Amino acid sequence: MILFDDTAIAFESKNDNDLLRAFFLFKTVANPSLVKMSKVLVETAQKIHFPVAWAVKPTIYRQFVGGESIENCFKLVRVLEKYHVKAILDYSVEGMSSESIIQHTLEETLRTIDNAAIDANVPFAVFKPTALCSHEVLEKAADPNYALTETERGEASKFKERIAVLCKRAYEKEVRLMIDAEDSWYQSFVDDVITEMMMLYNKERAIVFNTLQMYRADRLDFLKASYEKAVANNYYLGVKFVRGAYMEKERERAFQMGYPSPIHPDKQATDDAFDAALQFSMEHLDRISIFCGTHNENSCRLFATLMEKQGLSKDDERCYFSQLYGMSDNISFNLANKGYNVAKYVPYGPVKSVLPYLIRRAEENTSIAGQTNRELSLIKKERQRRKNLRAPIS
Numbered sequence: 001m002i003l004f005d006d007t008a009i010a011f012e013s014k015n016d017n018d019l020l021r022a023f024f025l026f027k028t029v030a031n032p033s034l035v036k037m038s039k040v041l042v043e044t045a046q047k048i049h050f051p052v053a054w055a056v057k058p059t060i061y062r063q064f065v066g067g068e069s070i071e072n073c074f075k076l077v078r079v080l081e082k083y084h085v086k087a088i089l090d091y092s093v094e095g096m097s098s099e100s101i102i103q104h105t106l107e108e109t110l111r112t113i114d115n116a117a118i119d120a121n122v123p124f125a126v127f128k129p130t131a132l133c134s135h136e137v138l139e140k141a142a143d144p145n146y147a148l149t150e151t152e153r154g155e156a157s158k159f160k161e162r163i164a165v166l167c168k169r170a171y172e173k174e175v176r177l178m179i180d181a182e183d184s185w186y187q188s189f190v191d192d193v194i195t196e197m198m199m200l201y202n203k204e205r206a207i208v209f210n211t212l213q214m215y216r217a218d219r220l221d222f223l224k225a226s227y228e229k230a231v232a233n234n235y236y237l238g239v240k241f242v243r244g245a246y247m248e249k250e251r252e253r254a255f256q257m258g259y260p261s262p263i264h265p266d267k268q269a270t271d272d273a274f275d276a277a278l279q280f281s282m283e284h285l286d287r288i289s290i291f292c293g294t295h296n297e298n299s300c301r302l303f304a305t306l307m308e309k310q311g312l313s314k315d316d317e318r319c320y321f322s323q324l325y326g327m328s329d330n331i332s333f334n335l336a337n338k339g340y341n342v343a344k345y346v347p348y349g350p351v352k353s354v355l356p357y358l359i360r361r362a363e364e365n366t367s368i369a370g371q372t373n374r375e376l377s378l379i380k381k382e383r384q385r386r387k388n389l390r391a392p393i394s
């Protein structure tokens with residue numbers, strides 16, 4: 001049985017100052033009113049172009065972000081490597097969709113693929129669909145009852161072309177490429193494009209990975225159907241499993257627009273679906289590559305146990321564990337220490353552009369109180385352990 005509470009291993013890469021900073025940060029995000037207030041302050045400051053970098057950069061940015069550029073992340077990638085933890089550099093510019101920003105993001109994502117191709121400690125590249133198209137067009141393209149105008153058809157085609165450019169480069173450079181999942185109301189269009197790419201580029205092994213948010217009640221069936229399609233068309237299926245980050249927004253929209261919520265009714269149902277998806281994929285590992293993106297200890301333990309039961313080597317390339325940088329080091333570093341494939345998602349980008357990502361992390365840590373308390377108690381335990389080590393023996 002894997003234990004995730006060995007804090008000496010979990011925090012070996014952190015010095016005392018890093019631990020203290022993390023402690024105060026998690027203490028802050030554990031307070032919902034403080035997070036709400038900070039969110040309003042940051043959003044207002046952005047609107048009036050008041051600089052916030054001085055407050056954000058040494059605190060929450062430093063905890064959750066690798067740096068402003070790929071090059072800025074090199075040092076961190078080497079530190080992680082020392083502890084056998086890999087890194088996935090994620091250009092985290094969100095919520096901007098002008099033509100020039102889209103073009104810039106496309107070029108930057110190509111650079112992350114090129115960088116992964118020459119760095120053995122960076123096994124995947126990743127991008128968000130909304131970074132390559134406007135939300136409006138994605139939503140309309142996914143709506144079976146809407147006929148796209150000619151301009152919108154053009155935009156939707158451009159989106160497909162951009163994804164094709166990225167997948168082709170990933171294939172040529174032999175870098176696995178993941179596409180994040182966002183709002184459910186445009187995912188069907190994104191799924192179709194990704195499936196096309198898998199048919200083209202996953203013939204020899206899984207290069208293109210889709211993301212399944214297991215809080216969605218329809219995703220287990222979707223996984224099974226995707227598997228059938230992969231078998232029928234003879235390609236490999238790459239899947240990143242997550243629970244899903246936009247639950248409140250999904251439920252709110254469904255309520256406002258009067259359709260049934262696509263999200264499971266409760267946490268247990270999401271947990272069951274997540275674990276069932278892992279189980280199903282492990283039974284079809286000849287066809288499916290699994291990327292398990294979670295901070296849930298039980299799911300990580302289940303994944304490791306299933307691997308062991310099947311007699312797989314811990315570093316089987318079809319099985320990856322992943323956590324976000326700045327969170328759940330106890331899981332990442334303890335699994336890596338035992339020899340499992342572990343990759344940290346390392347967001348990077350200018351402070352202003354990664355603010356939506358940071359606000360989401362703060363809100364998530366507030367709403368998942370158990371997780372934040374776990375981070376706090378592990379940090380406390382490690383600080384105490386270090387203090388005891390230094391105490392003179394009487």
Ligand SMILES: Cc1cc2nc3c(=O)[nH]c(=O)nc-3n(C[C@H](O)[C@H](O)[C@H](O)COP(=O)(O)OP(=O)(O)OC[C@H]3O[C@@H](n4cnc5c(N)ncnc54)[C@H](O)[C@@H]3O)c2cc1C
Nearest residue numbers: 180181242243244245266267270293294295296322323324
């Ligand atoms: C490497 C990595 C990549 C990620 N990429 C994506 C991505 O592409 N898209 C994306 O959406 N998210 C992504 N996430 C975030 C992820 O979806 C979760 O929000 C986050 O990891 C918390 O879930 P958990 O499994 O870690 O932990 P847990 O604490 O066990 O689960 C919390 C999650 O359970 C679900 N949940 C909580 N309460 C309920 C309820 N009442 N009813 C139903 N479900 C509930 C929600 O999804 C919530 O986020 C990623 C996370 C990681 C670690």
